[in-house]
Structures are given as structure tokens and as C-alpha cells.
Amino acid sequence: MSNQNGKGAKRLTKAEREAQILDAATKVFASKGFRAATTREIAAEAGVSEGTIYNYFDSKYDLLIAMSQRLALESLQQLDDLPPEEDVRAYITALVTDRFDMLAKHMDLIRALMPEVLVDDDLRQAYVEQVLTPALSYLGQYIESRTKAGVFREMKADIVGRAMIGAVMSFGYLWLREPSELDQRSQEELVTEVVGLFLDGLRVRPTE
Amino acid sequence: MSNQNGKGAKRLTKAEREAQILDAATKVFASKGFRAATTREIAAEAGVSEGTIYNYFDSKYDLLIAMSQRLALESLQQLDDLPPEEDVRAYITALVTDRFDMLAKHMDLIRALMPEVLVDDDLRQAYVEQVLTPALSYLGQYIESRTKAGVFREMKADIVGRAMIGAVMSFGYLWLREPSELDQRSQEELVTEVVGLFLDGLRVRPTE
Amino acid sequence: MSNQNGKGAKRLTKAEREAQILDAATKVFASKGFRAATTREIAAEAGVSEGTIYNYFDSKYDLLIAMSQRLALESLQQLDDLPPEEDVRAYITALVTDRFDMLAKHMDLIRALMPEVLVDDDLRQAYVEQVLTPALSYLGQYIESRTKAGVFREMKADIVGRAMIGAVMSFGYLWLREPSELDQRSQEELVTEVVGLFLDGLRVRPTE
Amino acid sequence: MSNQNGKGAKRLTKAEREAQILDAATKVFASKGFRAATTREIAAEAGVSEGTIYNYFDSKYDLLIAMSQRLALESLQQLDDLPPEEDVRAYITALVTDRFDMLAKHMDLIRALMPEVLVDDDLRQAYVEQVLTPALSYLGQYIESRTKAGVFREMKADIVGRAMIGAVMSFGYLWLREPSELDQRSQEELVTEVVGLFLDGLRVRPTE
DNA sequence: GATGAATGAGTGTTCATTCAT
């Protein structure tokens, strides 16, 4: 129980209380999955009563939706501060680093959401529309732009983009269990290798 | 109900009945997830009574385990018929093609299993040990061998291998909904592009 | 359904609700036995939902345990107000009367408990320790004390005590079906005869 | 499993097979109670298949009935070889000894039956009619006869008879767990003490 | 607004019984 104080936390603003409940739900969903998680456990984790949850959310499923919106929002914000497009290594490195930062920061959220995304059609559609498609489209435009500039080879941007996003995301829900496995040193190495694969492939380059 | 005949299917061999139930469970798990699936629905899908399920499997969870073993078995078999290691493009193409074939063939199974793998520690461990680790190790050895041969650049094989496997698998549970989306033509294109990314990266190659 | 009011009994104190459920369970267990009784029927008898039972007791078996504790408590209390030990007839009569009173008062409880006591080892051990052993020890001490005083013959107090307790209790679970069969008049007769047997036996006494 | 031989016991006479099943049922009922016992377990204990049980008995309950008839039959047979009625101590001793012998011999049966007798009205009625009433009536007649002869005091024979039967039987289902607790030496002591209580009571006798 | 007692539909699982072989 993260938050315990004799009588239940009182007098928070609506937004604070919502965040408190959502944080608890995220943690519980992440550790046991959506179906196996109980409202009782979420309430305990949040330090409120079960009834209170229903003053802020219509249903348990609603918590999941709210979580996915939080992720979608936080997921796609910082596109500023990017290096110049011309420096492709710096640029792709920044993109991949940003995604790994996001994975590290929201691993709980992702681990809570992904299993249901794979199974729930509404959720999946929302995830595809709000998270994957924008990311894919952004990446695809960059690839095409650099291809036009003669820096990237002619490739199917939608397929290659999917492969790249899939490769990076797989570290979030397949290869890693804990954000801690993404500590500073190892994340840098990860980014370097992955970017190296994306830009140069496995094969030795002739000159260069 | 897939299998309907007046009084319920009778007198199949043990293996047939087991497969019949496992097929039904796979289908139902894939469409609603493990927890949301009911034994009632699995029984209906298999065309047997609920009681019969328990004559063959100890519990609902046992169905999941049995499914994952089926996948592990089928997952790692044909490593013969591979092109010579020296022809790296043909070799990697064969590997990736084989994985896409497996995805296409067992998409139901994979979609049924992955959500629980992400959430159930025992299952995850089994999946990592029986499926991911062998695949990663096999791929890693090939990468190192080609690196020694001076064909591949010096890279961290475990990281690059994870990225490659993650990229390919993501088509199985993230980007595609139906095996049908992997029809002959599109799968070939997919393989070509993905192999191109893995071997040569995005950047234009100087001469060659 | 003993307790019916439109929407189910609401907002009783914890102790009241517990007693209400326990009373219902006692009644149902007494009439069909523990295993044959269903939680559904107990809930109906108590006028609450099945779920409510589980807010107060962890399991159906827990109801049985709680019942047996109620009996153990009420079973061994009033040992005051007893006649002087020297007046053995009055003393034994008081003891036997007290046991018959207890039987009459708790016949439901006893009839609910005894069948399971005979079959469940934990329950049996608890019953022996909490009910039979104290009673036997108390009775044994009295017999020995009166033997020392030269009033009782030299007998094995533990065997004779068991026979006496067995004789009395058998009226509770073997010979009688209803507390009503133990109405005032007949109970007095019962006590007189049983006490007569215990103190004087069947055989005619020489002088006296 | 008492009786195991590769293919299930074959070719017994109807009576032998019935006895075999009934013995198994008795053992299983005695150890877990009627409701908790499963036909699967009875079949295993008897070394036959579940289906075979139903070739000989209509239902699980029918096994219980058959058992109770076996007990009733065996319960009331040896009334020959009794000492002369005039020697009351010898006579009562013989009766009580016979009951203890019966308890020792059929403790399994009794432990299997009693819990259900306490709870099942049909069974109880059968038990009362076939076992208790004849015994009570037989004992009552002896008491009355000896009373007429001036040897026994004037007492209510039905009450005293119940107390005596209850006292003796309580050793069968309340005080003892195992037939072995009734070995030769201790049973003799038991009989002596109980008969002493019945005939002479606790109080010292004036002359004699 | 916050509570938590009460709800009851729904779940996985068991097991007496049937019947084709």
C-alpha cells in the first residue's frame, strides 16, 4: 500500500485524486495483468476505498482507457530539440534515445497496457491510431525525405519503419523486465548498436 | 461451435481429443485473452462438455502450458536446408523467411500466448528459456562467425540479435492481425525489406 | 427464508450479521449435514446474498469452525450454583440437568456439528480438546474425590466418566430429534432415571 | 488400492463382487464421510472401474443402504450361548461384551454410517427400526423380567435401556478412533467397569 | 466527497452417473 493514512487520503483536487488512482491501477495492472487485477487491490494500493474509484472512473475498463490516453499524450510530445535533419546519425540517435527514455520512464504503463492491447480490439485500435500510426508516419516522412536527399537508399518506408519501431519497442515489453535494466551506461550502448544496425546494417561497408 | 453432432463427439483417441481441445483453447485464448476466456466457451468451441476438458487437462492454466509447449516444439525445428553460411543474404533471408512462415502458421497460438507471457512470470521464463534464448544464441553465433570471417562489422551480437528478433516478431503480434495479411506476395516484400535493413542499413552504400 | 425484506437486510453491526449468518448455517447444517448444505441455501436462510457470507467468513468450513467455537464457549460456563459436593445425588442431578439443558438449548448446533466431528480430524480434535476432555476431567475429579470420601466405590474414573457422558450425550444426537422432546416433564423423568442408574445401578440395594 | 491386478478383478460371483465393492465403500466412507467420498476412490479401492459399481448398485446412496443392512444383519445375530438369565452379572457382561465385540469388528462400518444416520432421515429411520429398537426392546424385556424377579429395582426400562445403549455405543463413535484401541486387555477392563456401573452404580453398597 | 457493506452474476472445477465399446 503506497499511500496509507488512517482515514484515507482526503481533500485532494480532482486531478490529483485521479492521478493517484491511475498510478495505483498502472502498478497493479503491470504486475498481474488487467483481468487478474482486482479493484480491491487497486483501492488498497491507492489508499482509497473501492467506492472512491467509482466516483472518478466509470469502470475498471475505464481505468485502462484513461491509462492509455496518458501514455498516448506523454508518448508523443518532445519532438523539439532535435538535431538538424542532415546529421542522420545524430538525428536517428536522438529519436531512438527518446524512445528508450520513454520506455524507461513508462515501463510500468507499457507493461500494464500491452497485454490488453494485444487482445482488446478497441484498445488496440486506439493504440494503433494514437501511438503507432503517428510514430510510423513521422518516421516514414523522415526516411522519405532523406531518401530524396540521396542519403538513404530506396526502401519501403512503411515496412522499414515498422521493423525499426518493433525492434526498439521489443526492448520495452519483451527483453527487459525492469526500468533499472536500462541504466545510463547500458542504454547508451543499446542506442549505439541499434542505431548502427538501422543505419549501416550488419555488413562491412566497403570504404568509409 | 466448430464440431457439432447430436450427442457430443465420442470415442476419439486420446491424442485426437487433446488436440481438439487445445485447438479450441488456442482459438478462444487468441480472441479474448487467457483470463477473459471461459472454460465454458472453450468446451463449446471444441464441441465437448466442460467436464471432458478436465479429463485431459488439470486446469485452465494447464491448457496454456500445453499450448506453449506445442509452440516451443514447432518453433525450433527446421534448421536444415539452409543455404551455405557464406552467402549471408541468402542465409539471413532463409532465417527471416522461416520466422515469418512460423508467424503465419501459428499466429493464433502466438496471439493467445503473448499477452500472458508478458504478465505471467512462470510462462515468461519458459518462453524466454525455450524460445527466445535458443533463437538468440543461434543468431548470435552466426553473427560472430561472419564477423570473424570479416563479412560483418564488429557489433554486440546479443543486442543486435535482440533488435532483429524483436523487429521480426513485432509483425506477429503488433503490426498484423491476421495470417492472411501475410500472403505470399506481401511476405516476400516484407522479408526483402527487413533483410535489406539488417544487412545494409538505411544509408546508401558508397560503391558496391 | 427466515429474514425477508425487499432488498436484503442492510447495515447491521458486524456482530449481528455474523450471528445471523451463523444461525442460518447452524440450521441448514443440522438439517442436511455439512457437505450436503449449500452456501446458496445458507444465504437464503439468513436472508443475505452468498457474497455477504464471504465478507464475514473465509469459507464454508470456517462457518463450521465458528459454530464449534460458539458451542465450546457456551458449553462450559456455569459451574457455579452447584449443590454441596457432599450431597452426591443433588450434585450429580445438577450436573446431568445442566447437560440436558445444554442439549435442549443447542440441539441444532449439536446435530449440525456431530456428524462432521465424527469424520473431520481437525474438528474432532478440537471437540475432544475443548469439550470432551474438560468435561471428563471435571467429572473424573469429582468421582475421585467422592471415592476418597468413601462415598463412591473404587472404579476407573476415566472409563466410568466416559460411559456417563456417552449415555447423556446420546440423548442429544441419537435418541431425540427435537428439543421439544425434552419438555419439562419428560426431562425431569429422564434426569431422575439416569442419575438413579449412575448412582445406584440396576440391582436392588440390600438395606438402605 | 487394496485389490490391484492388471486388468481389474474378473469373474467373481455376484455376491463376491458386491462384497468387494461394499468393503471398499465402507473403508472410504469411514475415512472421509459419505459426501466427501468419491465413487472414483471407491472404485480404486475395490480395484474395479467406476462403471462396474453401477452394475451392482443403483447409486452411491444405495451403497450406504446396503452397508446399513449388512450392519443390521450382523448386528443382531448371536443371542444364543447366553448365560442363564438369573446370573445377572454374567448375563449383562455377556451382552455388553457382545456389543463391544461388534463395535471392534465393525468399527469401520459404524464410523462410515453414523454421521449419515445423524443427518439422513430415511437412514435414521432404518437404523432406529432395524438396530436400535430391537436392541432396546430386547434389553427392556430383560430388565422388566429381572425387575419382576425382584433382582432389579423399579426403573423406567426404556430410559435406562437408552442410557445403557448410548453409553456403550459412545465408545464406538465418540471415544475410540481405532478398533485397535479395543484390544483384549483394555476391552475386558472396559466391560467390567461399565457393567459395574450399570448394575451397582457409583455409590458404595451397604453390605454385600 | 468518501466510504465499505452488500450484492449476484459468473467462474473454474468436481463428480455421480450413463452408455458405446
Added chain:
DNA sequence: CATGAATGAACACTCATTCAT
């Protein structure tokens, strides 16, 4: 006759949701 695979009604128990306080 004996079998044991198949059945399906029942069961104890869970948990998201409601609502009186």
C-alpha cells in the same frame, strides 16, 4: 460383464459495481 470416456448439473467462491450512510 467390465470398462472408462463423456457428460452436465451443481458447487464454493470471486469481484466489479452499487448505494445508503
